[in-house]
Amino acid sequence: MTSTAGVAPPVDVPGLPAEPPGELPPPTGRRRGGIGYLLLLPGLLWLALFFVVPFYSLVATSLYDPAGSDFRGYEMTWAVGNYVDALQEYWRPLLRSLWYGGLATVFCLVLGYVLAYAIAFKAGRWKNLMLVLVVAPFFTSFLVRTLSWKLILADDGWVVNTLQVLQVLGDDGRLLATPVAVVAGLTYNFLPFMVLPLYASLEKIDPRLVEASSDLYAHPAVGFFKVTWPLSLPGVVSGTLLTFIPAAGDYINAELLGSPNQRMVGGVIQSLFTDANDYPAAAALSMVLMVLIVVMVLVYVRRAGTEELL
Amino acid sequence: MSQVADTSATPLDPGAPARGDHTAYDGLRLRALTKSFGGFTAVRSLDLDVPRGSFFALLGPSGCGKTTTLRMVAGLETPTSGTITLAGQDITYAKPYRRPVNTVFQSYALFPHLDIFENVAFGLRRRRQKDVDRRVQEMLELVELTSQARKRPAQLSGGQQQRVALARALINNPEVLLLDEPLGALDLKLRRSMQIEVKRIQVEVGRTFVHVTHDQEEAMTMADTVAVMNGGVIEQMGAPAELYENPRSTFVANFLGQSNLVEGRVLRRAADVTTVDMQGIEVSVPTARVHTDSDAGWVGIRPEKVLVGPPGEELDAPGNTIPGGVVSDVSFVGVSTQYLVRMPWGQELQVFSQNTGRTRLFTQGEPVELSWRPEYAFLLDRGQDVAAGSAERAGA
Amino acid sequence: MNGLRWLREHLVLVLGLLVLAYTFVPIAVVVLMSFNAPASRNVYAFDAFTLDNWANPCADPGMCDALTRSVQIGLLATLVATVLGTLAAFALVRHDFAGRSATNLLVFLPMAAPEIVLGSSLLALFVATGFSGRLGFWTIFVAHVMFCLSFVVVAVRARLAGMDDHLEQAAMDLYATPLQTFWRVTFPLVFPGILGAALLSFSLSFDDFIITNLNAGTTTTFPMYVWGVAQRGVPMQVNVVGTVMFLVSVAIVVVGELGNRRRLAARA
Numbered sequence: 015m016t017s018t019a020g021v022a023p024p025v026d027v028p029g030l031p032a033e034p035p036g037e038l039p040p041p042t043g044r045r046r047g048g049i050g051y052l053l054l055l056p057g058l059l060w061l062a063l064f065f066v067v068p069f070y071s072l073v074a075t076s077l078y079d080p081a082g083s084d085f086r087g088y089e090m091t092w093a094v095g096n097y098v099d100a101l102q103e104y105w106r107p108l109l110r111s112l113w114y115g116g117l118a119t120v121f122c123l124v125l126g127y128v129l130a131y132a133i134a135f136k137a138g139r140w141k142n143l144m145l146v147l148v149v150a151p152f153f154t155s156f157l158v159r160t161l162s163w164k165l166i167l168a169d170d171g172w173v174v175n176t177l178q179v180l181q182v183l184g185d186d187g188r189l190l191a192t193p194v195a196v197v198a199g200l201t202y203n204f205l206p207f208m209v210l211p212l213y214a215s216l217e218k219i220d221p222r223l224v225e226a227s228s229d230l231y232a233h234p235a236v237g238f239f240k241v242t243w244p245l246s247l248p249g250v251v252s253g254t255l256l257t258f259i260p261a262a263g264d265y266i267n268a269e270l271l272g273s274p275n276q277r278m279v280g281g282v283i284q285s286l287f288t289d290a291n292d293y294p295a296a297a298a299l300s301m302v303l304m305v306l307i308v309v310m311v312l313v314y315v316r317r318a319g320t321e322e323l324l
Numbered sequence: 325m326s327q328v329a330d331t332s333a334t335p336l337d338p339g340a341p342a343r344g345d346h347t348a349y350d351g352l353r354l355r356a357l358t359k360s361f362g363g364f365t366a367v368r369s370l371d372l373d374v375p376r377g378s379f380f381a382l383l384g385p386s387g388c389g390k391t392t393t394l395r396m397v398a399g400l401e402t403p404t405s406g407t408i409t410l411a412g413q414d415i416t417y418a419k420p421y422r423r424p425v426n427t428v429f430q431s432y433a434l435f436p437h438l439d440i441f442e443n444v445a446f447g448l449r450r451r452r453q454k455d456v457d458r459r460v461q462e463m464l465e466l467v468e469l470t471s472q473a474r475k476r477p478a479q480l481s482g483g484q485q486q487r488v489a490l491a492r493a494l495i496n497n498p499e500v501l502l503l504d505e506p507l508g509a510l511d512l513k514l515r516r517s518m519q520i521e522v523k524r525i526q527v528e529v530g531r532t533f534v535h536v537t538h539d540q541e542e543a544m545t546m547a548d549t550v551a552v553m554n555g556g557v558i559e560q561m562g563a564p565a566e567l568y569e570n571p572r573s574t575f576v577a578n579f580l581g582q583s584n585l586v587e588g589r590v591l592r593r594a595a596d597v598t599t600v601d602m603q604g605i606e607v608s609v610p611t612a613r614v615h616t617d618s619d620a621g622w623v624g625i626r627p628e629k630v631l632v633g634p635p636g637e638e639l640d641a642p643g644n645t646i647p648g649g650v651v652s653d654v655s656f657v658g659v660s661t662q663y664l665v666r667m668p669w670g671q672e673l674q675v676f677s678q679n680t681g682r683t684r685l686f687t688q689g690e691p692v693e694l695s696w697r698p699e700y701a702f703l704l705d706r707g708q709d710v711a712a713g714s715a716e717r718a719g720a
Numbered sequence: 721m722n723g724l725r726w727l728r729e730h731l732v733l734v735l736g737l738l739v740l741a742y743t744f745v746p747i748a749v750v751v752l753m754s755f756n757a758p759a760s761r762n763v764y765a766f767d768a769f770t771l772d773n774w775a776n777p778c779a780d781p782g783m784c785d786a787l788t789r790s791v792q793i794g795l796l797a798t799l800v801a802t803v804l805g806t807l808a809a810f811a812l813v814r815h816d817f818a819g820r821s822a823t824n825l826l827v828f829l830p831m832a833a834p835e836i837v838l839g840s841s842l843l844a845l846f847v848a849t850g851f852s853g854r855l856g857f858w859t860i861f862v863a864h865v866m867f868c869l870s871f872v873v874v875a876v877r878a879r880l881a882g883m884d885d886h887l888e889q890a891a892m893d894l895y896a897t898p899l900q901t902f903w904r905v906t907f908p909l910v911f912p913g914i915l916g917a918a919l920l921s922f923s924l925s926f927d928d929f930i931i932t933n934l935n936a937g938t939t940t941t942f943p944m945y946v947w948g949v950a951q952r953g954v955p956m957q958v959n960v961v962g963t964v965m966f967l968v969s970v971a972i973v974v975v976g977e978l979g980n981r982r983r984l985a986a987r988a
Contacts, residue, residue: 050815057808057869058823064866065830068841075844088848125739132736144740146973151743153969154750156927157946158962161954162746165753205743255832263834266929270950280836280930287843287934300840307834400889420892427893433886437908446904447894492894 076297088293096298104282104299111279112306114193115262118200119208122257123250125201126208130249131242133209134216145213152206160199160270167195167271191273199267207256215249216242251318259307279303350411351376352397352500352532357406359392366392368556369406374500374534374549376411379526381535381547385579385716389556390536394502397534398427410499421450426493430505432485434477440464440488441473447496463495466525483514490522494529503535507542519545540580540717544568552576554713568626572615574704577624579713584630584673585622585704590614600703603669607644608698620706627674629700632663632686635693643695649673651690661685665692747966754959773956780955786945787961790926793857793941797864798921804865805872806914812873813880830870838867839934846935855937863935864928868921875920879913919972 079091167189177183227237265280286296352374382390395401399420467487544564551561577583588602653664757770778784891901929943
């Protein structure tokens with residue numbers, strides 16, 4: 015608060031209460047302390063109790079004695095071996111998750127960029143409608159939509175039949191239970207996470223910049239790669255992160271559209287927890303996934319040179 | 325430094341106590357008002373009297389403290405020290421919603437979720453006043469927006485929004501209406517017509533208006549009294565013409581219009597005329613327009629007060645004549661021709677010559693003589709920055 | 721030739737529309753299948769048209785139970801997350817305090833972390849604290865509030881930060897007390913942001929599977945029900961629910977858009 019030094023006590027005038035300074039918060043800028051903490055407290059407490067503490071719990075669980083169970087209880091033995099075991103046993107689904115997640119992110123980027131670009135620069139007065147249409151399908155249940163893909167890609171469905179007629183697929187070729195189906199499902203499900211940040215970034219670009227580049231003898235393609243693409247990079251970076259992180263952790267697509275050969279690490283963690291009740295292994299695997307994703311994201315963000323995004 | 329408005333009905337005696345009996349004064353009175361933000365002092369021990377019913381302008385470049393002063397009067401900023409009294413009542417620490425002062429914000433700050441009628445009625449409804457409908461209608465008539473009453477602010481043009489902001493504040497019959505650069509967002513043409521409009525409304529309602537602006541032309545057009553503010557203090561205060569004709573500091577001389585400032589030394593001081601050696605030429609300055617006690621000074625003259633002629637020709641007696649100039653640049657701007665004339669001591673002086681048809685045009689490189697009437701010259705303190713205020717001048 | 725030129729000029733738009741169409745393919749299938757009378761429980765193909773699925777949405781009572789539970793959890797979690805998140809957003813925008821950036825990070829992380837990690841962390845906590853036998857409605861609720869909270873904070877914070885400070889100052893200048901200023905100016909202006917955040921919360925909660933599945937115990941939500949039947953044969957009523965969800969979300973968007981249009985039209 016402001017200093018009151020040198021101020022004579024204000025004269026009390028009826029109707030115009032001259033109050034001492036200190037009671038009047040400065041209406042501009044932020045107020046300090048007090049009620050701010052009070053407003054923040056419940057939310058922070060919730061996040062602390064059900065996000066921070068659980069994470070600590072996960073780290074602890076990952077180091078419990080692997081022999082523990084619900085009946086015998088769990089013992090903290092700093093069993094770093096859990097990590098080694100988890101990596102040895104599950105490195106395939108782990109790498110597969112990152113690989114599928116990465117592929118889906120690339121496909122999302124290509125499809126999403128086209129869509130976002132069309133909305134930002136070509137949609138005219140249909141801009142808002144198209145944005146609504148991008149989001150609308152995704153308010154329908156994730157699982158129901160994924161099941162719908164299962165039907166579309168089914169062995170005797172029209173997609174497979176058409177591809178067989180076109181000789182793209184062999185006569186006994188199939189899509190379901192292949193990596194193609196899983197990556198296609200991931201791409202489909204996480205597309206809006208790519209489109210929206212891309213759109214936000216593209217929308218800010220002044221179309222006159224592109225005109226200026228063509229005025230300065232840049233071929234449209236050159237103009238795109240020298241002007242539009244660099245300016246849209248913030249959207250590209252946040253879009254790829256928003257797509258990759260959930261895609262790599264997802265297992266619904268792998269389980270519904272793939273076979274055990276396409277199992278992703280999320281599914282392994284899930285079944286270790288709920289079917290095998292092997293909590294230490296599940297927690298260790300979860301930690302490994304988390305660390306891998308964090309490392310990849312940091313490397314990627316550093317290379318993209320846009321650390322301020324985080 | 326005490327500043328007294330010339331139009332003041334009850335001029336402040338500079339010897340009067342800074343605090344204490346303010347009840348005698350019915351206007352807005354600031355005494356030793358100071359506002360610091362951390363280490364930065366935005367307003368420094370400001371004393372100011374704004375007479376009731378006047379149109380008062382606080383003029384200065386951005387960052388000079390004028391908006392902070394205004395916000396303290398509005399109650400949106402708490403003074404670090406000093407007092408604010410209004411019609412004899414101390415309102416220094418009264419909350420913004422408890423003081424009879426209303427503000428027209430630079431961004432207008434119209435409530436986007438309320439229509440024009442409800443925006444204007446807002447203050448009346450908060451104070452549970454009667455006759456809201458009639459008074460809002462009257463106010464909308466005053467600002468000529470009756471047909472827009474049920475529209476939302478976003479549906480109006482900038483000029484219309486500005487008038488709503490004015491109506492919304494004025495309807496509360498404030499003792500003082502504060503206008504914070506209210507015309508800044510409008511384009512030039514609209515700004516000129518709104519200046520006249522706001523002035524008309526002020527005359528009609530007869531309230532005290534305190535107008536903050538960085539636009540000298542706007543301040544001079546609208547206000548009865550202008551206070552030029554710089555670096556948290558008031559440099560000079562007075563009627564627009566007086567400020568322009570007789571600036572007391574290099575800042576005012578440069579910020580309010582343009583000035584030629586030439587270094588000089590005082591030779592003789594007499595009761596009516598002071599003689600100055602200006603680069604070897606003796607010039608006279610009326611003693612009433614000498615604003616320095618030291619011998620070194622800046623001789624100031626406005627460009628349009630300088631006459632230009634061929635060497636040896638008597639221009640306008642009795643004048644200060646300065647020979648040996650050479651035209652270095654000519655810009656023909658229609659109503660006038662603006663010359664830059666390089667003087668023997670190397671300085672370039674500005675001359676604005678009205679295109680009356682009586683004088684011929686001079687061309688670049690031509691030798692000329694300059695001359696001006698002594699009563700237009702002024703003398704400023706040599707210690708002041710010769711360029712102060714020229715970079716900050718708006719619309720120069 | 722004209723056609724080719726038109727295509728060249730509108731290529732990006734056409735491609736964009738194709739991508740958009742692709743996102744609607746599964747929806748079309750869901751709608752279609754909601755009218756399907758399947759020949760057998762295991763074959764998932766369109767056999768015959770029927771309105772039975774719409775007439776008897778609760779043919780499998782398990783589905784409607786799960787649906788009811790999802791709606792209950794969604795409403796409750798949305799209510800709590802919206803209140804807590806809105807308060808926190810006000811604190812973050814309007815108040816200054818130690819640990820601001822740490823708080824912002826804490827709000828950001830749950831949105832960035834993979835769901836499977838969030839879910840396993842919570843389960844690890846419940847196991848460690850002896851709650852593993854009591855997983856169910858309340859553990860799901862706790863989890864849902866946790867991940868909805870961040871989204872609410874972000875949405876309301878954006879709305880608040882975008883608000884002109886001068887509006888509240890103007891209200892106070894016009895004799896509104898702080899309380900009146902809040903209810904007459906601040907709240908009405910922030911409300912669309914809060915409403916949007918609440919809708920998003922509900923949809924996140926209603927649709928969540930990965931975190932819920934880990935912390936649900938024997939309780940079944942609608943996504944978990946779908947997961948279960950996906951292995952043994954999907955009742956067509958699931959598609960009825962999918963279609964209704966789609967229609968409801970479109971309706972909400974249309975109502976919102978019409979509101980915008982009306983404001984825009986009034987402006988013209």
